[in-house]
Amino acid sequence: MRKLLFVLLSIPTLLVSQNDSLVLRKIYDYYLVKGKAYDHLRDLTKNIGGRLSGSPQAAKAVAWAQAIMKASLADTVYLQPCMVPHWERGAKEICLLTANGKKTPLNVTALGSSVGTGEKGLTANVVEVRSFDELEQLGAAVKGKIVFYNVFFDQRHISTGSAYGETVKYRALGASRAAKYGALAVLVRSMSSVADDEPHTGNMRYDTTISRTRIPAVALSYFAADALHAALEKQTSVTVYLETHCKQLPPSPSYNVVAQLNGTVDHKILVSGGHLDSWDNGEGAHDDGAGVVQTIELLYMYKALGLKPRHTIRVVAFMNEENGLAGGQAYAKEAAQKKEVHLAALETDAGGFTPRGFGVDTLNGLYTTVAGLKKLFDPYLTLHLTSEGGGADISPLEEMKVPCIGFEPDSQRYFDIHHTARDVFETVNKRELHLGGAAIGALIYLLDQHL
Amino acid sequence: MRKLLFVLLSIPTLLVSQNDSLVLRKIYDYYLVKGKAYDHLRDLTKNIGGRLSGSPQAAKAVAWAQAIMKASLADTVYLQPCMVPHWERGAKEICLLTANGKKTPLNVTALGSSVGTGEKGLTANVVEVRSFDELEQLGAAVKGKIVFYNVFFDQRHISTGSAYGETVKYRALGASRAAKYGALAVLVRSMSSVADDEPHTGNMRYDTTISRTRIPAVALSYFAADALHAALEKQTSVTVYLETHCKQLPPSPSYNVVAQLNGTVDHKILVSGGHLDSWDNGEGAHDDGAGVVQTIELLYMYKALGLKPRHTIRVVAFMNEENGLAGGQAYAKEAAQKKEVHLAALETDAGGFTPRGFGVDTLNGLYTTVAGLKKLFDPYLTLHLTSEGGGADISPLEEMKVPCIGFEPDSQRYFDIHHTARDVFETVNKRELHLGGAAIGALIYLLDQHL
Numbered sequence: 001m002r003k004l005l006f007v008l009l010s011i012p013t014l015l016v017s018q019n020d021s022l023v024l025r026k027i028y029d030y031y032l033v034k035g036k037a038y039d040h041l042r043d044l045t046k047n048i049g050g051r052l053s054g055s056p057q058a059a060k061a062v063a064w065a066q067a068i069m070k071a072s073l074a075d076t077v078y079l080q081p082c083m084v085p086h087w088e089r090g091a092k093e094i095c096l097l098t099a100n101g102k103k104t105p106l107n108v109t110a111l112g113s114s115v116g117t118g119e120k121g122l123t124a125n126v127v128e129v130r131s132f133d134e135l136e137q138l139g140a141a142v143k144g145k146i147v148f149y150n151v152f153f154d155q156r157h158i159s160t161g162s163a164y165g166e167t168v169k170y171r172a173l174g175a176s177r178a179a180k181y182g183a184l185a186v187l188v189r190s191m192s193s194v195a196d197d198e199p200h201t202g203n204m205r206y207d208t209t210i211s212r213t214r215i216p217a218v219a220l221s222y223f224a225a226d227a228l229h230a231a232l233e234k235q236t237s238v239t240v241y242l243e244t245h246c247k248q249l250p251p252s253p254s255y256n257v258v259a260q261l262n263g264t265v266d267h268k269i270l271v272s273g274g275h276l277d278s279w280d281n282g283e284g285a286h287d288d289g290a291g292v293v294q295t296i297e298l299l300y301m302y303k304a305l306g307l308k309p310r311h312t313i314r315v316v317a318f319m320n321e322e323n324g325l326a327g328g329q330a331y332a333k334e335a336a337q338k339k340e341v342h343l344a345a346l347e348t349d350a351g352g353f354t355p356r357g358f359g360v361d362t363l364n365g366l367y368t369t370v371a372g373l374k375k376l377f378d379p380y381l382t383l384h385l386t387s388e389g390g391g392a393d394i395s396p397l398e399e400m401k402v403p404c405i406g407f408e409p410d411s412q413r414y415f416d417i418h419h420t421a422r423d424v425f426e427t428v429n430k431r432e433l434h435l436g437g438a439a440i441g442a443l444i445y446l447l448d449q450h451l
Numbered sequence: 452m453r454k455l456l457f458v459l460l461s462i463p464t465l466l467v468s469q470n471d472s473l474v475l476r477k478i479y480d481y482y483l484v485k486g487k488a489y490d491h492l493r494d495l496t497k498n499i500g501g502r503l504s505g506s507p508q509a510a511k512a513v514a515w516a517q518a519i520m521k522a523s524l525a526d527t528v529y530l531q532p533c534m535v536p537h538w539e540r541g542a543k544e545i546c547l548l549t550a551n552g553k554k555t556p557l558n559v560t561a562l563g564s565s566v567g568t569g570e571k572g573l574t575a576n577v578v579e580v581r582s583f584d585e586l587e588q589l590g591a592a593v594k595g596k597i598v599f600y601n602v603f604f605d606q607r608h609i610s611t612g613s614a615y616g617e618t619v620k621y622r623a624l625g626a627s628r629a630a631k632y633g634a635l636a637v638l639v640r641s642m643s644s645v646a647d648d649e650p651h652t653g654n655m656r657y658d659t660t661i662s663r664t665r666i667p668a669v670a671l672s673y674f675a676a677d678a679l680h681a682a683l684e685k686q687t688s689v690t691v692y693l694e695t696h697c698k699q700l701p702p703s704p705s706y707n708v709v710a711q712l713n714g715t716v717d718h719k720i721l722v723s724g725g726h727l728d729s730w731d732n733g734e735g736a737h738d739d740g741a742g743v744v745q746t747i748e749l750l751y752m753y754k755a756l757g758l759k760p761r762h763t764i765r766v767v768a769f770m771n772e773e774n775g776l777a778g779g780q781a782y783a784k785e786a787a788q789k790k791e792v793h794l795a796a797l798e799t800d801a802g803g804f805t806p807r808g809f810g811v812d813t814l815n816g817l818y819t820t821v822a823g824l825k826k827l828f829d830p831y832l833t834l835h836l837t838s839e840g841g842g843a844d845i846s847p848l849e850e851m852k853v854p855c856i857g858f859e860p861d862s863q864r865y866f867d868i869h870h871t872a873r874d875v876f877e878t879v880n881k882r883e884l885h886l887g888g889a890a891i892g893a894l895i896y897l898l899d900q901h902l
Contacts, residue, residue, distance in 0.1 A: 412882045431863045
């Protein structure tokens, strides 16, 4: 009798689970056979291209996202205003290494938010450091010089994001830390997994609590950093001429682009997003065109499969993730003002590669819920779980205690092309992109059913 | 007291496991930081290139593999003779579609082992079929015509290998099946995951139990197949002119290249291999240069870490996987003659992509053993297990009841480039290749310890 009772009690769970399995198979079939994400990405990258906040391309991207969201027949599509920083690279950077009388041009890219040298450029001796500790030991010895942060990715990490996490501080704060001791500029070895000649840009910031002086900051390609290091090892005096034309213009108005499918049971919200802005040097294909088209596909998938969400599903193409986070902050601010209830927030901003799993916050028991859904993902070779969830755009929501999820595709190739001219459509594989979309679609569907 | 006893009994297991973890970390560190596989692959692909059995390039590849195995300081390196088929493509294939008086060149590639049309070429009407069933229904209606097998990959499969498995029969047996009804030649839609203009070659065979007539067989690129299909839909009469110059020459002598690290406890064997031969149209980078350099790296890794194998570890660069399997058969034959005891055989022949896991035979309990090691691979995001093990080169061993293992990298990109001119070094990512090598190195190490 106890056995029979057990069987009866388990039936509801089994039924839910069987239906979940069937719907997941339909979701994956949709993405793999009919998914539009790849075609949308081609359109965004090839017809608009790089789209840094404040640029005409970013404005075009806003109109583009609005149009394809509307075409999905979502219940609501709207623009959410935000004021974004407007930084421009200007003319191509010049970096000339002079060692032993021989001049060698080095491939560099100005870091986002950096001041430029202006037309006159600057010439100075170079001091190499391997860490902030080394910089502190040198102290005033770097005065009047260019500081070269020569820090490699630690290739032993299995996730390349861990190597990035360890080194990105030199890009972000290297200028202010060196300016404190009177350095004239900083050169940073690119945050790169691969040895090649592509410089990787990315944002830096001037921390006025460290130094009030704003000095130019540029990234050297991996090979350029090697060449500079070799010159410094062999020669007693090495000078570098640096010329960058970047500048910060006044902030300008821009928008998050938002679409939603209204909940049929309540208006609590599940939000999924990627960021629409990208660096200017490439096409912003993996970072984060991929995330934008994957998350917009949610709208098309729900319509194509005739699924009715229980809660409200909202899709956001965030503006200004790369150099300010104005979009993410505007979204969270409005959510707070309107007292919206968010069940969870998901971000896809790690490239359009083969899905491996999700990083899920332990907040509100979300991690436990997702862990309980793990078996449903077995046929799709997805759902490696970590307990560190989130993404930059949804981090202001996380501060408001919304449990956050970061989509985690395979990380091996991301930092080969991240923030470089090589982040173009051709490096995205259609099946990988669509499988990532399907993993996100499946998880959002399941959370809507089970939260 | 019972609790204490339990603790005492568990200690040996725990100690083994902790040491295993530590050695695995060292193995991964070796591959990720010092691994030579990527440099070896550049050498093989760029300095030798495509290397079909019987070609001068295949002979060069034998000498190359022998040299880098010797450089590893393996205990023994030797050549194992085998007679291989010698098929040559000859001059570039021509395929001209004529529809409504308009001529369109189509991108094609002769299938391996196919006869050629010769200089005169052949012209005929085309009949499209979607399956062997459709062919059987047409029967004698295909007489004097060219049969076009227009079968797509089913994109719903999560593993692209499953889609390949379903369609490859048209490439392999399509000619004999059509020749039975008097067809003059066959055109096969390429076995491809991606819509582009690259034709995919691959082996076919004439099955004389079906038909004694040998007719030419070629693969159309995905776009070429689309164009032919569109023409057939619109026009009543479509002809194709086909000209191929391939031919089968007399078999020629070649070799497997074998190296081993002698066992310190016994001489039972763990063998790991990839295949040295490749198709002629590309550089054989993923198929299977990647597998060859990953498995040769085992030798370097054991030496670099000072590991002493308990059993004998043998590494084989097999010859003639693509069009005959002469190497795999020669290896198994010699193993049987010498009454060698093989504990397990592993093959890496699915590309140098991010490792996902292994397919492991249930034979002799090997699957259970590997499943017991699963947790050790958690930090490396690897060890998805399936119970279908093996690889073509080790299939003759499997017939002799040796339990077999197939290394399974991520499959999404493989059939974009498989057997095409795009299978070149540039499509291989260094970290993905080395992580795959590390997964193989780690599993071989663990099997040597635990079998």
